[in-house]
Amino acid sequence: MLDAKLFRSELAETAARLAETRGYQLxxxxxxxxxxxxxxxxxxxxxxxxxxxxxxxxxxxxxxxxxxxxxxxxxxxxxxxxxxxxxxxxxxxxxxxxxxxSGVPNLPAEEVPLGADEEDNQEISRWGTPHAFDFAAKDHVDVAAQLAHGMDFEKGAKLAGARFVVLQGAIAQLHRALAQFMLNLHVNEHGYTEAYVPYLVNHDTLYGTGQLPKFGEDLFHVQGATEKQVPLSLIPTAEVPLTNLWRDEIADEEQLPLQYAAHTPCFRSEAGSHGRDTRGLIRQHQFDKVELVWLVKPEESMATLERLTEHAERVLQLLELPYRKVLLCTGDMGFGACKTYDLEVWLPTQETYREISSCSNMGDFQARRMQARFRRKGAKKPELMHTLNGSGLAVGRALVAILENYQQADGSVKIPTVLQPYMGGKTVIQP
RNA sequence: GGAGAGAUGGCAGAGUUCGGUUGAAUGCACCUGACUUGAAAUCAGGCGUGGGUUCACACCCACCGGGGGUUCGAAUCCCUCUCUCUCCGCCA
The missing domain is CATH 1.10.287.40 (Serine-tRNA synthetase, tRNA binding domain)
Incomplete structure (x- = not known):
């Protein structure tokens, strides 16, 4: 939520800026x-x-x-x-x-390029070289199909419906290895506090991070057995519970910055994406993600966004997956963000980079909704914190990237070096 | 699942019986000043959050877990929800 004062004393300017950057008509x-x-x-x-x-x-x-x-x-x-x-x-x-x-999106930072959609995003850098295959590379669904136990979308559909999957055997293990590796990296080397959080949250919590009231249809809502029980919703990302840890709290200045990492499943209704990415693991109703959240003083948030993004990049680098870093333009950013970097991993069969992480500085937008504040030493008035979040990384999409980038002619899949300790020392998954 | 107790400011803890000048006693913590070579101790003062009007000084409003009600007036009475604790049962 923007400062209400903007709508009183600077209404015309605010409206103009929202139209220019977001195409939002106030x-x-x-x-x-x-x-x-x-x-x-x-x-x-x-x-x-x-x-x-x-x-x-x-x-x-x-x-x-x-x-x-x-x-x-x-x-x-x-x-x-x-x-x-x-x-x-x-x-x-x-x-x-x-x-x-509360339905007005955040104002982008000055340096964010103007633009309407992803066409206007700005590529910042590329890392790694896409592997040249001397055989016909398969997509992750076909790669997995060749392995002893794979990725079973029919079982997923039987158990739950479309956009659900069952993983078994080495693939399931690789999936777990990825999550463990990521979480360990961030906790042991990047200073994050590991957190285990509820996967169902109440509406106040969803309001705090901006999912409600506007984006309720993107979520799965859960009603308990009795009408009287308070309605809860499945989290679409761990950003929601992690950031809300400080809802209605006032931190001491010395407590900041706070940094949290959590591995959770994420649930999205994908109501608006019928027919998009229907094949494979790319877009599921349920997927795992390791999420990184920072709560910082305002003057530190932009520098923190760079660090946070580097932490996510580090995962891709250690997995030796080629990727590019993209600065989202004003029109492509999420509702609450003021600046966002997307990391896109190379998928050989699609011959393109696909989003695997999104790192955003939300400024004080969420903090104002949540009343998440801190008090500077000696200051009387509390101030709003700045909040940031980023995927470090989406586990399902990382699994896709590995299957596609590490596949070999004989149908086997090499296991990235850093994951081998998590796979009992195994170096390759055999057909 | 059954029975009971409770939720008050950063913390602890009065006030709730019999509604009235109580935004809330007291203690601790914290901040400022005095004393002191410095510190401790002591003394004096200050010390919640949000919102509104105002250039400002200042004034006003709301908030005692959430929501609703009774009343001229509610921390205090009534209804309801949530959460916490104790005991019994059950369970991973």
């Missing part, structure tokens, strides 16, 4: 009108409340002294009704304002 006239009414109503409501408070005190005093309070009661007779009405009107307006404002 209804300026409506906001102005609502804001005007809000102001009048709030002043009126609060002065009625002040009046009620002082009357109530006067009545209390008179009663204590044994005076007749009937005339005083008569004097405030109509006040209650008036106040009720003013409160309701104010409440309606504020709800309306909040609904509009």
């Amino acid at each position: 209804d300026v006239a409506k906001l102005e009108q609502l804001e005007q009414r809000r102001k009048a109503l709030q002043v009126r409501t609060e002065s009625l409340q002040a009046e009620r408070n002082s009357s109530a005190k006067a009545i209390g005093k008179a009663k204590a002294q044994g005076e007749d309070i009937q005339p005083l009661l008569a004097a405030v007779d109509s006040l209650g009704q008036e106040l009720d009405q003013a409160k309701h009107e104010l409440n309606d307006i504020q709800n309306e304002l909040h609904e509009i404002i």
Whole structure:
């Protein structure tokens, strides 16, 4: 959420910037009108409340002294009704304002290139050289099909439906090895605190990181056995629980920066992507991810984004997977981000780079929703933190990349050196 | 699953019986000043969060787990939800 003050004192500029960067049309006239009414109503409501408070005190005093309070009661007779009405009107307006404002995306950082979609993203760097195959390279589905136990989409469909998979044998083990390797790397070498978190979260938590109210249809919602139980939702990423660890908290300055890493499954309804990436493991309703989250002081967030991205890159480098780093343009960034790097891994059969990590600085956008704050030493007022998150990496897509990049002519798949200790020393998965 | 107790400011902990000047006693922690060579101890003062009006000074409003209700007035009474703790049962 953007600072409400932007919608009051700098409405025109904010609207122009949102249109320029995000193609987001802010209804300026409506906001102005609502804001005007809000102001009048709030002043009126609060002065009625002040009046009620002082009357109530006067009545209390008179009663204590044994005076007749009937005339005083008569004097405030109509006040209650008036106040009720003013409160309701104010409440309606504020709800309306909040609904509009909480649906406005974050403003991109200055240095983010202007653009409408992924066409305008900026390639920053490339690492590694795509392997030249002297045989016809297969995609990960076909590679896996040749192995003793593979990737079983039919079983996935039987058990749950489309976009679910069952992994078995060496592939399942490789999948686990990847997650373990990543988490160990970040915890042991990059300073992250390992966290185990709930996979089901409440609506306040989802609001905090920006999934609600606007993107509820991207999630799986879970209702307990009784109507009375509070509704929960499956996390679409560990960013949600990790970042919300500091919702409604005030940290001491010395506690920052905070950095968390967690390996969790992620659940996405993929409501808007019917027909996209239907083959293989690329786009599933359930996938595993190692997520990295930072909570920092505002002045440190941009430098932290670089570090966070390097940590994700390090995973690809150690796995020896060719990738490129892309700076997303204003139009392609997520709702809450002010700057995002995507890491894209090389997939030989698609002859293209596919997203495997997304690292974002959310600025104070989530922190404001969550009221995640810190207090500088000696300062009276708490300040909003900045939050960042990045995948380090998506486990399923990393598995895809390995199967495709490490396949050999005989149908076997080499195991990347760094994963071999996690595979009982095995160096290759045989057909 | 059954029975009971509880949720108050950074922490601890009064207030809830019998609603009234209580944004909330007291202690600890913390900050500022005095004393001191320095520190400790002591003394004095300060010390929650969010929001609104205002150039500002300042003033006002809301908040005692969440939501709703009763009332001129609710931390205090009623309803409801959530969470925590104790005992029994069950369970990975």
